[in-house]
Amino acid sequence: METVGRFAPSPSGRLHLGNLLCALLVWLSARQKDGRVLLRVEDLDTARCPRRYSEQMERDLQWLGLDWDIGPGRDNGTGPYYQSQRTEIYQAALETLREKGLVYPCFCTRAEIHAASAPHREDGQVVYAGTCRHLTAAEIAEKSRNRAPALRLITPEERWGFTDGHMGRYEENLAADCGDFLLRRSDGMFAYQLAVVVDDAAMGVTEVVRGADLLDSTPRQLYLYHLLGLTPPVFYHFPLLLTAEGRRLSKRDGAVGLDSLQDRLPPEEILGRLAFLARFNPSAAPKTAAELLADFAWEKVPRQDIRIPAGLFC
Ligand SMILES: [Zn+2]
Known part of the structure; x- marks a missing residue:
């Protein structure tokens, strides 16, 4: 069966490093299996997720070289891809x-x-x-x-x-x-x-890659799959990125937001350092997403939360 992975953020601002790591892992995990990538915008909270943020996110993903095959602008008949329209x-x-x-x-x-x-x-x-x-x-x-x-x-x-x-x-x-x-x-x-659950099933998603903060949502979702008679995907939960002090990333951490990073670093610098943090790039050397395909393996990614060392992205 063909792999369909998905990146499904709730854009309430610019993407930060935690979102970028998710997008990168989704892309690598699917592409390594010759699978397709789906992009879905989880904007149920329309007040927090205005359209200008999702449009910016789509431009940012393209700038990073993380393309998608199914999603906004690429409807294969399973859309719409904005939850607010579903x-x-x-x-x-x-x-x-x-x-x-x-x-x-x-x-x-x-x-x-x-x-x-x-x-x-x-x-x-x-x-x-x-x-x-x-x-x-x-x-x-x-x-x-x-x-x-x-x-x-x-x-x-x-x-x-x-x-x-x-x-x-x-x-x-x-x-x-x-x-x-x-x-x-x-x-x-x-x-x-x-x-x-409804969207992943309706959109043919076979592989869900997301942060470990959603691990404990998964039993509830599996129960819903069962009740609705739907086939669940496989799941890969990855460790969370934390600040150097050990806090969860938030929009207040300006230095880890793409609005700040984009001014200072080209995409291959950002991706190479992210992959180094997640231990599948042996150094912080710059690499494109396509170049990282050869390095990526789930076994290399740690299971514990990852602190971003001060200075790595500054
Ligand atoms: Zn009650």
């Missing part, structure tokens, strides 16, 4: 889950969820306590008068897991470790978990 498709999947009796409205405020929830997970997410799971029809009607509900999926007391292509075995108990999770927010925005 809400009817997500609605249809939601109806499928609703017909199975697995969806219920949740009227909890954020404060109520935190007050009623089980102890927080390590990553700061809370396990929803199921407060609204057993509301009666009358209670739902009453609450609906004051507040639009979010929609949640009932999760089973079952272990769901998978073997990641890079990180190895990962599994969790959906009810105990995750809880009934959101499918649609109270403001009508579809949840990432639902949209990403």
Whole structure:
């Protein structure tokens, strides 16, 4: 079967080094198998992800030499590739889950969820306590008068897991470790978990390469694949890039953003140093994406988070 990898960022600003590493790994992992690359813009939060950022991102990827075969400007019949244009498709999947009796409205405020929830997970997410799971029809009607509900999926007391292509075995108990999770927010925005599953399946993605911060989303997504009767892709989660001080990268770290890097470094300098950080370029020597194809192997990439040494990109 042909490999289709995908890069699916949420452009809420210029790309930073963490996004670039993702784009590079997606591209290398697919191209090394003579596969195709798909680009999808995860702009469900349209206020945070205006179109000018995604258009800039498309120019930036081309500047870096990370091309795509399917996506904006290259529709192979599986588009549109902007999630903001796919809400009817997500609605249809939601109806499928609703017909199975697995969806219920949740009227909890954020404060109520935190007050009623089980102890927080390590990553700061809370396990929803199921407060609204057993509301009666009358209670739902009453609450609906004051507040639009979010929609949640009932999760089973079952272990769901998978073997990641890079990180190895990962599994969790959906009810105990995750809880009934959101499918649609109270403001009508579809949840990432639902949209990403529906899109990857509809777009023929066979290989998902993404940061290790999404490792614990994967059991939920596999459960959705199962419920929707879809075939899941294989997954490769890669370690996160951290600042020299060990913090997660953010847009506040100006020096790691492409707007700053682009003024100082040509694309092969940026890619060569990124590949050096991820240990598949033996030195920080400049290399194009095409040149890195010969060097790349998942076995070389570390599993622990990677600190960017001060000075490497300055
Ligand atoms: Zn609730």
